[in-house]
Every structure is written in C-alpha cells, then in structure tokens.
Amino acid sequence: MAEGLLRAVDIYKSFVGVQALKKVSFEINPGEIHCLAGENGSGKSTLIKVISGVYSPDSGYMEFGGKRYEKITPIDAIQSGIQVIYQDFSIFPNLTVMENLAFNSELADRRKIVNWKRMRKIATDAIAKINFKVDLDAMVGTLTVAEKQMIAISRALMFNTKLIIMDEPTTALTKREVRNLFNIILKLKERGIAILFVSHKLNEVFEISEKFTILRSGELVATGSTADLDSEKFSFFMTGREFQKKTFVPLNVSKEPIFQAKGIGMKSAFHDVSFDLRRGEIIGITGLLDSGRTELALSLFGIRPIDHGAVLVNGEEVKIINPQVAMQHKIGYVPEDRLSEGLFLTQSIADNIVISEIDSLANKIGILDHKRRSEEIERWVRELAISTPNPDNACQTLSGGNQQRVVLAKWLALNLDILILNGPTVGVDIGSKHDIHGILQKLAEEGLALLIISDDLPEVLENCSRILVMKSGSIVADLDAAKSDEKTILSYMM
Amino acid sequence: MKKILVLMIIVLMVVPMVFAAGQAEKKTGYEIVVVPKDASNPWFVRMKVGVDEYAKETGLNVYQKGTAQIDATLQAQLIQDLIAQGVDALCVVPVDLESLEPVLSQARKAGIVVITHEGAGLENVDYDIEAFSNAGYGAFIMDNLAEAMNFEGVYTTMVASLTNGSHNEWADAGVARQKEAYPKMQLLAAEKRVESFDNGDVAYNGAKELFKKYPKLKGVMGTSSYDAPGVARAIEELGLIGKAFTSGTGMPLDNAALLESGVVQSLTLWDPALAGKAMIALAVKVLDGEKIEGVVDLGVDGYTNMKFKKGSKTVLEGEGWIVINAKNVYDFGF
Amino acid sequence: MKSTISNTLQKLSRRNEPYVFLVLMLLCVLIEIRSGQFFSSNNLVDIASAFAVPGLFAIGAFMVIISGGIDVSFPALASLSVYATTKFLLDVNYQGGVWLAILIALALGAILGAFNGLFIGYFRLPALIVTLGSSSVFKGIMQGALNSKQLTVIPIGMKNFGTSSLFIAKNPVSGLTSRMPVAILAFLIVLFLVYFLMRYTMFGRGLYGIGGSEISAHRAGFGVRNTKFIMYVMVGMIASLAGVMRVCMMQQAHPTNMLGMEMNIIAGVVLGGTAITGGRGTLLGCMLGTLLIVIVENSLILIGVPTSWKSVFTGLLIIIGTGVSAYQVSRMNRVRSVETVAKEVV
C-alpha cells in the first residue's frame, strides 16, 4: 500500500486494569474521509492519542507517509502533518480569535516578542483558507461552538497538514452547524487532506464518510467502505446486539385528555399554542433551535411560566407558575442538559434516583426508611437496566446513556402522569438510545402521557404517535407520525 | 513525592525553635526572682538593669531570669522550675494571664510570695503593680502635649482602635485633663478620635488627612506607640514643624531622630527598670511581714505614692511615668 | 463611521475599566465637595505616594491572577526579604547608596518567589495552599531565625532615598507641602516593564493563555511549568522591591506592618476587572481598581467618615465591584445566546 497515508498495525494499549486497544489495525488514504465509531469507552480517544503521539502503544507500529514509527512523538506527528482537534478544541476562551489562531505558529517559530501586525496577518490568512468569516478581535469565549471549531480547524490548517483528526466534532453542534462543518470537510478533502472523525451518530457516518472503522471494547470489529454498511449492520457492529426498529403504536389511549394547552403563549418565545395530550400517547414536538420548542417545554414545567392562555390538567385549569406546582400535578421534566440541570454528578447513583421522592421514603417523624430506600433503588436500577457494579458509585462514573436512565428513574420514582423530555437521547450511545426508546414506549403503554421535544427526526418518527412542528414560536403542523416522513417534517420546519 | 513535599512544608513551618538561657548565683538573704516575658527584648533587658542595680544596692539574692522567647508555656515551665528550687518570692511579668493562674497558685501554696506587673486581672497573686493608673497616664500625656502647644489651640486624639481599652481610657483622661486645666485648648469636634490600627503608616496618612482637612488643627494626642512617630512624619513632610505638635507613648531609641530633630518635643513612657525595682521592693515588704494598706511607699521613683486601684485589693497603681526628650533619649538602652 | 463609534462604545461597555473609572471620578468629586482638598496639588501627590507600594504589590498580584493562580504570600515575602536586607546592611554598617539594598532584596525576592514557583509550577500543588503555607514559612523565618523586631534606624542610603523627592507640591492656600517620593519611579518603571511583558512578549501572552486554559496552553507548546515558575520569581522580586520602597519611605523596618495587605490588594485587582478565575483583565484596570481602594483607605477623614468605617467601605467597594463584573458576565452570556440564535436563523 504505497499510496496509503496512515497505516496502524496491531496496536495494543492498556491502562491499569483496562485493555483499551487490542490488536487494532486500519488505514487511511490521502483525501479520505474516515469515520471512527464505537460506543463510549470503546477506545476511540485512546486510538487517536496513540496516532498523535500522546500515548505510545504497548506494541504494534504505525506507518505515516511511508515512514515506519514504533512510537511517534507529538512533535513527530505534527511535523508529519497530523493535527488533532480535541473535543474542547484546545482554545483559549479568554483571548481574541487572532491570538488563538496565531499562537501555535508563533510558538512553533520560537518567537519571544509579540508582533501584533504579524499575528493579525497570520490569523487573516488562516481563516481565509476555509473562507471563514469572523471578527478577529472577538473574544473566543463569546463565539458559538461551531465558530470555535472553525478556529480549531483554521489553526490546524496553518501547518502542512495531511490528516486532521476530530474527536466527536458534531456532539455540541446544531443541525445547521453540522451541515457547515461537513461542507468544510468536503473542501478539505478536495485539497487532498484526509479526515478521521469520531462519531457514533449513524446518519453522520452514512452522510459524509467513505470509509469507516468500528471499535468495540478496544477491538476492531469492522473496517471498510461505508457503501457496504447499513444501519442494522452499523448498530450490530457498535453494540454486538441485534435491534429491530420498534415503531410506537399507541395502544390504550385514554378518552379524556389528561393535559390540555389552550392558546398558551410566552412573550418573544412562542404564542397561541394548543394541543391535547392523552394517557398512553407520546407527542413529539420538533422545530429548529429558535422555534420556541425549548421555551415551550420549560413553561409547561413552570420554569418560565406562560403569560397567555390556559393549561388544563384532568380538565381543570392549573396555573403552573413554578416547578413545584407542576410536580404537584404529577408533571415531570427531563432537561436537555442533564449534566448541569438533571443530575448531581458527584453524588451516588442511588441518591440521584431517590432525591425527588425522598420525602415519601421517610417515616412519620422524618427519618429515612433505609429498607424502602434500597428497595426503590434496586427496582429502578433493574427496571431501567442501569449498568453499574454498585449504585453507590458516583453518577459521573456512568456513560451518557446510563446517566440519562438515572434521570428517568428519578422522575419515574415519583409516579407521574405526564413526563416531558427535552432531547432524551442527546449524547447517548446507540445501544442506550435504543433501550431508552423502548423504556419510553413501555411507559406509554402503562398509561403515562409523554411529550418529547427533539430535533432528532428519526427519533420522533419512531417513538411518537403525533408530531407537532414548531416554527417561529407557533405550531405550524400537527402530523400523524405513522403517515409522515422526514422530508415532510423538514418542509414545515424550514 | 507530593507527600514528601507537603511534609517538608510542615517541617519548615515549625521552624521556631527553643533556646535556653539564664544563670543563678548564690547570695544571702531572700531569694527573689524576676521573670519577664522573655530575656532578649530590650524592654526586659532594661528591666534587668533595674533588678541588678537593686541587688547591688541591697546585697540581696535578687536576679532576673527569662525564657529565650515570648511564649506562655515556656514561661510557665520556668516558674515551675523556680518553685521546685524553693525561691522566696517571684516577680512575674505574665505573657498570658489565664495560662499562668494554675502555676501561680502552685507557687503560693508552696509559700512563695507572688508579685506581678501588668497582670491586673490575675487572682493568684499577693499583689500586682501597675506603673500608673490609666487616668493618671492619660492626663500626663495631655500635660506634655499642652506644653508643646503652648497651652492653646485645637487638638484631637488618636488610638489604635476604638475598641482598645487602655488607649481609649488614656485618651478620655487626656481630654478630661484638658477641660479642667487648659481652657484655651479645644478638642476638634468633627474628629474627636482617630484610629491608627497600631500601624505607623496609617497614623502617618491619617495625620496628613487631618491637617489637610482641618487647617486649624495644632496637636494630636497619640496613645499607641505607633501614633506619635507616624504623626511626626506627617508634620515634618507637610512643613508643619513648629506649627503642629504631637505627643504620646514612644520608645526612646526608636524615636531618637525625631526627638533630636525637634519634630517631637517629648514622648511619654514608663521605665521598666523602675518597675522591676518596685516589684522587688514590694516583695521584700511582704516577706518582711509589713502590712500593705493605704498609701504605699516603695522607695522607688514614681512608686512612692502607690494606691490600690478602685475596687481592688491586689492591684497597686503608681505614678511611674517618665518623659523622654532629646536630653535623656539615650539613657535607657532601648 | 457612526457604527464604528457605537461599536467601540458597545465594546467598552462590556469592559470593567470604564465603570471603575466612573466610580473613581465620582468618589474624587465627592471628596472634593466634602473637603475642598482633593484636587489640591499636595493631596494628589499624597495619593500618588500612598499608591506606590500598593501599586507595586498589585502589579505582582495581577500577574499571578491572570495566570489562573493566587498569591497571598507577597506581604510576608516582601517583609522577610526587606527585613533581612535591612538587618544585614545595618549589621555590616553599610554607608553606601540604596542600590545595594534594592539588589539584595531583589535577589532574596527571587529566591523566595522561586520557592512558591517550585511548588506551584513544578509540583502542581494548588496556589492558594502553597502561598498560605509559604506565607507562614516566611513569617516563621522572620520571627524565629531572624528574631525580628522593629528596626527604627535604617541604613543611611535607604533613608536618604526614602526622604528624597522628585518635587515638592505646595498648597498655595494652606501652605502645606507634600513630597513626591523618588520611590514612585520604581513603581513607574515596573509598571512599564510589566505592561510591555504582558502585551508584547510571548511570555506575557502565555500567562494569559495559561489562565484561560492550561491544557490548551500545554498543547499549543507553551512551557507551562517554566512560565509559571519564572512568573512567581518575578512576582517575588516585585514584592520585595515594594518592601524596600515601603521601608525607605517609612524610614523604619517593621516586620509585621505590611502583613494583611493581601486582601485589599487582591480586592483592588479584581475590582479593576481582572477575573479571579484567571485569563482576563488589563493592567490599566488593575491600577484603577487599586487606586480606588487606596483613595478610599486614605480619604475617609477628608470625607468626614469615622475611620472605623474603613473596612465597611472597602467591603462595599468589593461587593459593588464584583457585582458589576458578575453582571457583565451574565450580560455577555445573554448577548451571546441571542447572537447564537440569530446565527441559527440566518
């Protein structure tokens, strides 16, 4: 393989007690877009770090540009044209775009004195390469995630770069930003630069990459051309499990709506929103980021109360002015950002599960009933299949999917009637995503009323009975999920 | 690795160390030991001068013995050693009142006479000697200031802080003295009392502000030993020498330059040498079985007219203040 | 044209300096109204001379905070090195100029700063813990090994330097005089050097970078450990210089007189817009914030407020100052989210 750009052969790497990589071999050609997939903890980041010289492999070797390296140092890697864009982009949020762009090359040139004119020129040239327009004097911390990413890419391109490695570049991006990123990736490809990007999102892998490599528990399970891959195979390689898609079919829907919104609105967010929600139903609400979907979710739970219209629970008007009122009426809310809003990451899994029902676990004089507490915990860990050796471990030891299950457990423990979920599977790996969908559908069958806010169209199509599409603050379409497809929804969204 | 480093830090932090010092010679008569706060502080070096002088004059077995460092525990140990040694009387300048009580009580049980200085709150003593009453000393500072100001003009008072007990008593007494004796002087109504926080720099900057804001101000009565020197620096810099004055407590050598240059006419103080002598003299009287009542004369300058503090049966107050000026500033050795 | 002006104004309104400057001006006017003395030539000189030492300390504290660290040991460090210097020069009966005192103190400051730098930079112990510890170590050495007490006589060279003046300001009305100490030059020189260092050297930009994100700085190729180490050495030297200036101007060396200054100095730096979390802030803002604190500390009598209110006033200033910065941060986030949404829509 003389024309190959990078070849990794039989790479082994272990950490104390963990075999992070086992006999991993794969290769990348110049100008190739290669996707590295795998569930959390499968060894993707470790592999990247081995390639970029941060870790040295226990055994195995690499060939880069025809040269063989038993181990490569970070400097070697950069000089051979490998640039890594880490998940945090390695930026300085407190400095200007210009400095962020110029720092690396100034340091590489071993400069001691700062010449602001030269820095500006370096920066201007750098962003021109990818046609990226940004105020060079803006502080990077004030930019969007996508802009930060562009800065990281521009910076990577300042060197004679042949391979850009991106670790989960799309996780924090909106749909539009992902589009933009993909356009840039395609441009880079035209210039002969190879891209290795880490993702576990099915649609992305299919959309952009030509080649893929999938890791599972540190082992390479498949590598090859994306053309030969389909979504069942992908899921199987990722998880080692076979999934059948299970489209939600509402079974015992109650006759009377349990929750009704009548012309509700909130200033400068959404207006005139009406819908009925019945037991056993799952309603999906989708729309662009600024469509008002998140504000709607927040106001239904009383975090940002409505200023127009009325909300009826079981046919009676309720003023949901704060989350306490919402909870009194058996409404729960799983937030978008579970890390900052939904969980106490440093507390134990067990405590996180029982935190909201702690009052009901106490006996008359306010002392916690330990037996009932552990029963509750055991029940939820089992029912939601939270995979942990010990529920007393801190929540942050869990993967994203399992953390999301803890958030669910916390709410379900309250015996709710209505559950609002905002982005229920954002940042969750594919296996867990499937499981969570199963859990949600089962909950609906058991008589819960669910409201899912999500911009993941396959997710709403598969799991909802009805889909409300929001645009500029109002509902523009009320669709029957069974008779709808992505294209229709998109046409209403845009 | 880190643990070792942390350990190193800890060891370094416990640097303060212990020396031992002191000696004893055998003489006849009563054995009376003076225990100061420490042995090296110039204040107590000066006290030792008085003690040694007393020994020479009377031929008694009287000596001073101090610890290397001002430390309440070391002082208590030293006193226990002296009790075991069976001395006749102990004259103590306590570091910490509370921690000394049990040791002094032991001493008294062993039949040893206990006299203290600057220990007015102590219970297990025969008597405590104070160089002066707060009221007397405050009036004395005012006398000095008034003289410098030629008995007329506006003045104010400076204390370390408004919560400092003795400073404020001195200042109150000074003001009272002015009202009664110097009618041509007035207390600055807008700023009756300024704080210096026991910091010469604060006193200096505060005085600058005072003189700027109140052009009529002619004098500052200081109390803390940082007040007058700080104010004096301001007087000198503002070009007010001979126009504005200050007085207050101050150590002689520390302020030699100020006194000699005439920025400050006089400072006030009490002499530790005399206090040391007075303690011993009182101890001798008690050992001799004399009754201590009414007005007590210890035969030491400033301690010839000692009276019991109001409401106390153990605390005796003298008039042991002294004036320090350009002439006598080098006589004390501290 | 119009838009660039409003743009500039908008950018300015997101910074702290204009607010601090405004508060400073209001305070000055208040003092002037209450005393009629603030803008007199001698009072301005008084403020400048009271500012020299805190100003130097603030420059050092600024560098440390920018790098994401914190230093509470600088008063103890300064006290120790200047005390040791003065005592040594007295012991050898040195009769020469002040330069030797400055040199010795700088050398000692570098050594003591290196002590901090070693533990913080190389062994990566938390800065607060290390400097709390070194602060006690420095005090311990001073009290234990050096058996410190007030030195009321200082070497003649230091004394002459402390009392010499660049010029003397005389108030034509009251006739009061104040001298502008030569020591202010030391402050100005350091201010200029550090300004240059922070703005025009990779070392200075590196401090900002480290304060913003240590990992990013490391990945970009900064020698993070070396940079931090050298910075603490520099800060030790600046603090020691401040100590020498203080002793010269006071004409006595007091071992504990400077202790406790760290609180107000750090408060002034933060007040001037330097983020306590590191990475953000300007030397100009830092100087304004410190000046504000110094003026408050040294003008209460002029305003006619009892001096016992001093801590209340400085406390209030700190609350207002940090409140303003917090408000700005939250506003910046709001602006940001609006902008993000706007971009999404386009």
Ligand SMILES: Nc1ncnc2c1ncn2[C@@H]1O[C@H](COP(=O)(O)OP(=O)(O)O)[C@@H](O)[C@H]1O
């Ligand atoms: N520095 C490290 N020390 C110990 N274990 C590590 C380290 N880095 C990664 N691991 C372990 O190696 C495995 C693979 O991790 P990683 O490469 O980060 O996975 P991914 O990026 O695919 O989520 C995980 O079990 C993780 O806990």
Ligand SMILES: [Mg+2]
């Ligand atoms: Mg990873």
